[in-house]
Amino acid sequence: MTAISLPSPVQSALRSWAERMRERADLPLAIAWGDAPEQQLRLGRTEPRVRVRLRQPAAVAALLAPSFDTLGQAYVEGQIDLDGAVPDIMDVAWRLSEAGEQAQSEQKGGGLLGRIARHLGQAVSHSKQSDKEAIQYHYDVSNEFYAQWLDPAMVYSCAYFETGQETLAEAQTKKIDHILTKLRLEPGQTLLDIGCGWGALVLRAAEKFGARCVGITLSQNQHDLAVERVRAAGLQDRIEIRLQDYRDVKGPFDRISSVGMFEHVGLKNLPGYFRIVHDLLAPGGWALNHGITSTDPDNAETSYGGGRFIDRYVFPQGELPHIGTVLTTMQQGGLEAVDVEGLRRHYARTLSFWSEAFEAHTAQIKPLVDERRWRIWRVYLIGCQWAFEQDEISLFQVLCRRAGQTPDAQPWSRRWMYQNPA
Numbered sequence: 001m002t003a004i005s006l007p008s009p010v011q012s013a014l015r016s017w018a019e020r021m022r023e024r025a026d027l028p029l030a031i032a033w034g035d036a037p038e039q040q041l042r043l044g045r046t047e048p049r050v051r052v053r054l055r056q057p058a059a060v061a062a063l064l065a066p067s068f069d070t071l072g073q074a075y076v077e078g079q080i081d082l083d084g085a086v087p088d089i090m091d092v093a094w095r096l097s098e099a100g101e102q103a104q105s106e107q108k109g110g111g112l113l114g115r116i117a118r119h120l121g122q123a124v125s126h127s128k129q130s131d132k133e134a135i136q137y138h139y140d141v142s143n144e145f146y147a148q149w150l151d152p153a154m155v156y157s158c159a160y161f162e163t164g165q166e167t168l169a170e171a172q173t174k175k176i177d178h179i180l181t182k183l184r185l186e187p188g189q190t191l192l193d194i195g196c197g198w199g200a201l202v203l204r205a206a207e208k209f210g211a212r213c214v215g216i217t218l219s220q221n222q223h224d225l226a227v228e229r230v231r232a233a234g235l236q237d238r239i240e241i242r243l244q245d246y247r248d249v250k251g252p253f254d255r256i257s258s259v260g261m262f263e264h265v266g267l268k269n270l271p272g273y274f275r276i277v278h279d280l281l282a283p284g285g286w287a288l289n290h291g292i293t294s295t296d297p298d299n300a301e302t303s304y305g306g307g308r309f310i311d312r313y314v315f316p317q318g319e320l321p322h323i324g325t326v327l328t329t330m331q332q333g334g335l336e337a338v339d340v341e342g343l344r345r346h347y348a349r350t351l352s353f354w355s356e357a358f359e360a361h362t363a364q365i366k367p368l369v370d371e372r373r374w375r376i377w378r379v380y381l382i383g384c385q386w387a388f389e390q391d392e393i394s395l396f397q398v399l400c401r402r403a404g405q406t407p408d409a410q411p412w413s414r415r416w417m418y419q420n421p422a
Contacts, residue, residue, distance in 0.1 A: 002055075003033060003034030003035065003036070003039060004033050004034070004054055004055065004056065004057060005057070006033055006054075006057055006060065007057075010057065010060055013060075013064065014031075014041070014060055014063065014064070015041065017063065017064055018031070018041045018042075018043055021043045021096070021099055021100075022042075022043050022044065022045075024099040024102065025043070025044075025095050025096065025098075025099040026043075026044045026045060026046075027043040027044045027092055027095055027096060027099075028044045028046050028047065028048050028049040028050065028088070028092065029042070029043040029044060029048055029049075029050050029051075029052065029092050029096070030042050030043070030048035030050070030051045030052070031043070031051075031052045031054065031063070032051065032052070032053055032054070033053070033054040043096075049084050049085070049088040049092070050082065050083070050084035050088050050089050050092045051082070051083040051084060052080050052081070052082060053080060053081040053082075053083070054079070054080055055078060055079055055080060055081060056078075056079040058074075058079055059074045059079035059080045061074075062074035062079070062080070065100060066093075066096045066097050066099075066100035067097045067100060067101070067305035068093060068094075068097055068302075068303075068305045068306040068308075068309055068383060069305030069306070069308040069309045069312075070305065071093055071096070071097070072093075072305075072309040072313075072379050072383070073309065073312070073313075075375055075379060076313060076372055076375045076376050076379070077372070078371065078372070078375075086355060086359055086378070086382045087382070089382070090382045090383065090385075090386045094386065094390075097303075097305070141368075141369065141373065142221065142368060142369075143198070143221050143222075143225050144368055145365065145368045145369055146198075148357070148358070148361045148364050148365050148368070149354050149357035149358040149361060149365070149381075150354070150357075151168045151169040151172045152169055153169065153172060153173070153198070153200040153203075154197065154198040154200065154225075155172040155175070155176070155197065155198075155200045155201075156197055156198075156260065157175070157197075157259050157260035157290065158175065158260075158290070158343055158346050158347040158350050158395050159171035159172045159174070159175045159346060159349070159350040159353075160172075160174045160175035160178045160343065160346055161174070161345075161346055161349055162174055164349070168350070168353040168354075168357075171346075171349075171350070172200070173204070175346075176200060176201050176204045176205075177204070177208070178397075178417070179201070179257055179259065179288055179290065179397070180201075180204065180205055180208075180209055180211075180257075181416070181417060181418075181419070182288055182339070182397070182399050182417050183255045183257065183286050183287075183288055183399070184255075184286060184416065185205060185209045185211050185255050186209070186210070186211075187209065187210030187211070188210060188211070188212065189211050189212070189254035189255055190211065190212050190213070190214070190252075190253045190254045190255070190282075191205050191211045191212070191213045191214070191253060191254065191255045191256070191257065192213075192214050192215075192216070192249065192251070192253040192255070192256045192257070192280060193205075193213065193214070193215040193216070193256075193257045193258075193259070194216060194246045194249075194256065194257070194258040194261050194277075195216070195217060195246075195258060195259060195260060195261030196215025196216060196217050196222070196226060196241065197217065197222055197226070197259075197260075198222050198225050198226050198229065199215055199222075199225070199226030199227075199229050199230060199239070199241060201215070201257060201259065202214075202215040202226075202230075202239050202241070203229060203230065203233055203235065203239065206233075206235045206238040206239050207233065207235065211238070211255070212238050212239075213238060213239045213240070214239075214240045214241075214242060214249075214253070215239065215240070215241045215242070216241075216242045216243075216244045216245075216246060216249060217241070217242075217243065217244075218243065218244075218245065220243065223241055223242075223243045226241045227241045246261075246273075246276060247276060249276075249280060250280075251279065251280035251281065251282070252280060252281060252282035252283075252285065253280055253281065253282060253285065254282050254284075254285050254286075255285060255286055255287070256277055256280060256281060256285070256286075256287040256288070257287070257288050257290070258277070258287070258288070258289045258290065258291070259290040259291075260290065260291060260292070261291070262289055262291045263291055263292050263315065263318050263319070263320060264315070264318055265319075266319050267299055267319045267321055267325065270321060270325070270326070270329035270330075270332075270333070271329045271332040271333045272333070273329075273333065274329055274330045274332070274333025274334070274335050275332075275333040275334055276333075277289075277333065277335065277400075278333055278334040278335050278402055278403075281401070281402055283402070284401075284405075284409060285401065285402070286338075286399065286400070286401050287335070287399075287400050287401065288397060288398065288399050288400070289326070289330075289397070289398045289400070290395070290396075290397045290398075291326075291395065291396070292320055292347075292393055292394070292395050293320055293321060293322060293323050293326060293393065293394050293395065293396055294320040294321060294322050294393060294394075295322070295391050295392060295393060295394050296322060297322050297324060298322070299319070299320065299321050299322050299325055301320075302387055302392040302393060303392060306383060306387060306392065309379075309380075309383070310380070310383075313376045313380070314376065314380050320393060323340070323342075323394070323396050326396065326398060327340070327398070330398065330400060331403065334402060334403050334404075335400040335401065335402060335403055336400055336401055336402070336403040336404075336405070337398050337399070337400050338399045338400055338401060338410060339397075339398070339399040339414065339417070340396055340397070340398050340399075341396065341397045342394060342395070342396050343395045343396070343397065344388055344391070344393075344394040344395055345388075346395070347384075347388045347394075347395045348385055348388035348389045351381060351382075351384050351385035351388060352385055354381050355381040355382045355385055358377065358378060358381055359378075362374075
């Protein structure tokens with residue numbers, strides 16, 4: 001490997017830090033900035049499963065103050081390379097971040113390590129242009145990119161595993177059927193799908209359930225492919241795909257689905273969002289909101305800087321509410337929650353499929369995006385899987401209807417949700 005030059009005080013600080021980490025965590029991690037023995041460190045007594053290669057001196061900042069944010073940023077910006085299986089990388093990053101947070105708390109930001117970390121961190125500040133490019137990243141990726149690691153229908157949301165043995169494609173179809181069955185969708189009814197993606201849900205709703213559908217999205221790429229798929233299925237008379245903001249839609253609709261969209265609404269806007277859903281519902285109508293939630297009762301971000309990384313590189317301005325906040329703002333918007341189902345395990349499983357496919361199709365994916373974007377998505381997918389597995393974030397489906405109605409239209413039990421779809 002190509003060696004980089006590290007000033008003697010930085011090397012000394014790095015070795016001191018490594019010794020502290022060994023005492024705290026005994027990590028199966030090796031760090032190197034050259035081939036010579038004095039340019040390599042081990043942070044554990046066992047054979048390393050993960051190897052970090054420093055490509056720039058500024059990478060030392062991420063190690064001296066490790067978090068999901070700083071380590072992820074160093075990887076994305078090409079300051080470090082990572083070798084090892086993705087689950088091992090995530091496990092080491094978590095343990096390193098945990099130990100680093102404890103050390104930083106004890107150091108209270110002072111001392112030589114703190115000064116070096118702050119100095120080197122300032123050297124890697126982004127320009128306005130690079131930050132803008134990172135913010136736009138999520139929405140600029142091609143359909144071909146997503147097709148490499150999603151299921152054939154390109155459903156970009158949590159799947160539903162009835163037994164846990166399903167393929168990803170089977171589980172995504174079951175998720176859509178689960179939603180449409182919960183909504184008690186019947187032939188001839190109108191359905192609005194807010195954030196329709198590439199059209200999988202409205203296609204299923206029209207074909208399998210006989211509904212008349214409107215799907216809306218703000219992505220030109222998604223809109224164009226969804227229109228093409230509707231045309232190929234011969235369902236233009238039953239499905240309309242619009243490039244439209246949900247605030248500009250006119251109702252009413254018998255049923256409304258919103259899958260993986262409300263995370264972008266913003267906490268302060270949730271009551272207004274649910275009020276619009278309320279206003280778009282026909283009398284006696286039903287709506288289902290399927291979305292990621294925080295597990296922090298105060299709607300705080302995930303631990304160890306993971307939320308900051310996601311905000312910077314993946315979902316700019318995204319905010320995750322706790323399920324309690326969802327239910328409160330839903331009521332403020334004039335909706336009554338009828339059924340709440342947590343699917344955290346299902347999203348961890350979904351993300352494992354996505355991450356494994358992403359790794360398996362590296363050769364096909366890399367020509368579609370630049371190196372930086374490939375690195376972002378690689379750590380984003382496995383990081384989200386970890387967050388769901390560790391109860392850092394969750395996902396809930398909330399079935400609701402207009403508040404203030406008599407309960408007569410509500411079924412006595414939940415049996416109808418788990419019967420075979422129409």
